[in-house]
Amino acid sequence: xxxxxxxxxxxxxxxxxxxxxxxxxxxxxxxxxxxxxxxxxxxxxxxxxxxxxxxxxxxxxxxxxxxxxxxxxxxxxxxxxxxxxxxxxxxxxxxxxxxxxxxxxxxxxxxxxxxxxxxxxxxxxxxxxxxxxxxxxxxxxxxxxxxxxxxxxxxxxxxxxxxxxxxxxxxxxxxxxxxxxxxxxxxxxxxxxxxxxxxxxxxxxxxxxxxxxxxxxxxxxxxxxxxxxxxxxxxxxxxxxxxxxxxxxxxxxxxxxxxxxxxxxxxxxxxxxxxxxxxxxxxxxxxxxxxxxxxxxxxxxxxxxxxxxxxxxxxxxxxxxxxxxxxxxxxxxxxxxxxxxxxxxxxxxxxxxxxxxxxxxxxxxxxxxxxxxxxxxxxxxxxxxxxxxxxxxxxxxxxxxx
Numbered sequence: 001x002x003x004x005x006x007x008x009x010x011x012x013x014x015x016x017x018x019x020x021x022x023x024x025x026x027x028x029x030x031x032x033x034x035x036x037x038x039x040x041x042x043x044x045x046x047x048x049x050x051x052x053x054x055x056x057x058x059x060x061x062x063x064x065x066x067x068x069x070x071x072x073x074x075x076x077x078x079x080x081x082x083x084x085x086x087x088x089x090x091x092x093x094x095x096x097x098x099x100x101x102x103x104x105x106x107x108x109x110x111x112x113x114x115x116x117x118x119x120x121x122x123x124x125x126x127x128x129x130x131x132x133x134x135x136x137x138x139x140x141x142x143x144x145x146x147x148x149x150x151x152x153x154x155x156x157x158x159x160x161x162x163x164x165x166x167x168x169x170x171x172x173x174x175x176x177x178x179x180x181x182x183x184x185x186x187x188x189x190x191x192x193x194x195x196x197x198x199x200x201x202x203x204x205x206x207x208x209x210x211x212x213x214x215x216x217x218x219x220x221x222x223x224x225x226x227x228x229x230x231x232x233x234x235x236x237x238x239x240x241x242x243x244x245x246x247x248x249x250x251x252x253x254x255x256x257x258x259x260x261x262x263x264x265x266x267x268x269x270x271x272x273x274x275x276x277x278x279x280x281x282x283x284x285x286x287x288x289x290x291x292x293x294x295x296x297x298x299x300x301x302x303x304x305x306x307x308x309x310x311x312x313x314x315x316x317x318x319x320x321x322x323x324x325x326x327x328x329x330x331x332x333x334x335x336x337x338x339x340x341x342x343x344x345x346x347x348x349x350x351x352x353x354x355x356x357x358x359x360x361x362x363x364x365x366x367x368x369x370x371x372x373x374x375x376x377x378x379x380x381x382x383x384x385x386x387x388x389x390x391x392x393x394x395x396x397x398x399x400x401x402x
Contacts (some may be wrong), residue, residue, distance in 0.1 A: 094145030
């Protein structure tokens with residue numbers, strides 16, 4: 001399949017607008033043989049390419065549901081971030097409080113690493129307990145050790161989720177134990193999983209460990225995909241009565257990594273079957289297509305009052321999307337930015353976003369940045385652009401009154 005038309009149209013100037021600007025193109029692309037509601041029993045599901053974030057399949061992907069222990073991915077992300085920022089070390093030790101022991105340890109009869117009350121546990125062991133054993137006592141001990149209380153840690157989770165673009169998720173605790181204010185979408189879970197894989201490769205190997213022994217108790221990773229010989233190496237399972245059985249899975253075949261998220265299933269077997277089914281479907285039915293090479297200009301953004309009238313936009317890496325094999329469908333791409341852009345513009349400055357739709361669904365979003373710097377224009381240039389903007393504004397106002 002060729003994306004030549006898409007490249008040619010997007011390389012023209014993006015259309016200037018008062019609030020947003022866009023360049024658009026439509027090209028023929030294969031239509032995936034999507035699993036329909038009868039083929040995937042998961043009430044909510046999404047399958048994405050880990051490299052580009054392009055969506056291969058989704059079902060109720062923006063519906064808020066109880067994420068159960070799947071939300072421990074966010075708990076771990078906060079800890080990873082604290083370590084990366086130098087505020088925390090893997091060798092630091094936190095004390096298991098009475099609260100963490102009673103509500104998340106052995107007496108709780110929930111997922112636990114069985115850390116003894118008032119014992120000191122290293123951050124690394126707590127992380128492995130959380131990731132491999134889904135340890136609630138590990139989550140609470142980390143939360144209290146980092147933030148002072150689980151409530152304050154939940155506030156850290158919400159702030160961090162906002163920073164990394166999880167637009168709908170809300171967290172009330174570190175464990176995923178039932179709370180009506182603790183909700184996520186499978187789309188946000190997929191974004192979070194992709195973020196962890198790309199941002200913290202030094203920690204990702206924990207998710208593929210088959211077992212972990214702590215306090216002389218040997219426990220096994222609950223992720224059923226790890227034993228299915230499909231290239232799986234992560235990430236997390238979850239279950240509560242309200243949320244049902246859920247799974248965030250990641251697998252690699254022939255250099256291609258896919259991430260699957262499903263939630264709301266009725267049994268462990270159904271969770272394993274559906275996770276495996278969607279991953280294999282993705283590997284068998286999609287191929288990689290490159291839209292733009294590294295450093296290739298994707299579009300031009302209008303610059304108001306600059307030494308140049310526009311600035312070329314590029315991505316920070318090659319732009320690719322997963323395309324299904326075999327059937328034709330329509331793909332629409334737009335470059336969206338708030339404009340016109342005002343100088344000075346610095347090379348590498350974030351300007352806009354490339355968005356690609358397959359049908360009604362956005363299947364790819366890629367940040368775009370300025371390929372070069374643009375300084376302030378001469379006085380006559382600024383005057384000309386001001387007059388142009390005034391004319392366009394009056395023209396729009398006239399249309400709105402008609």
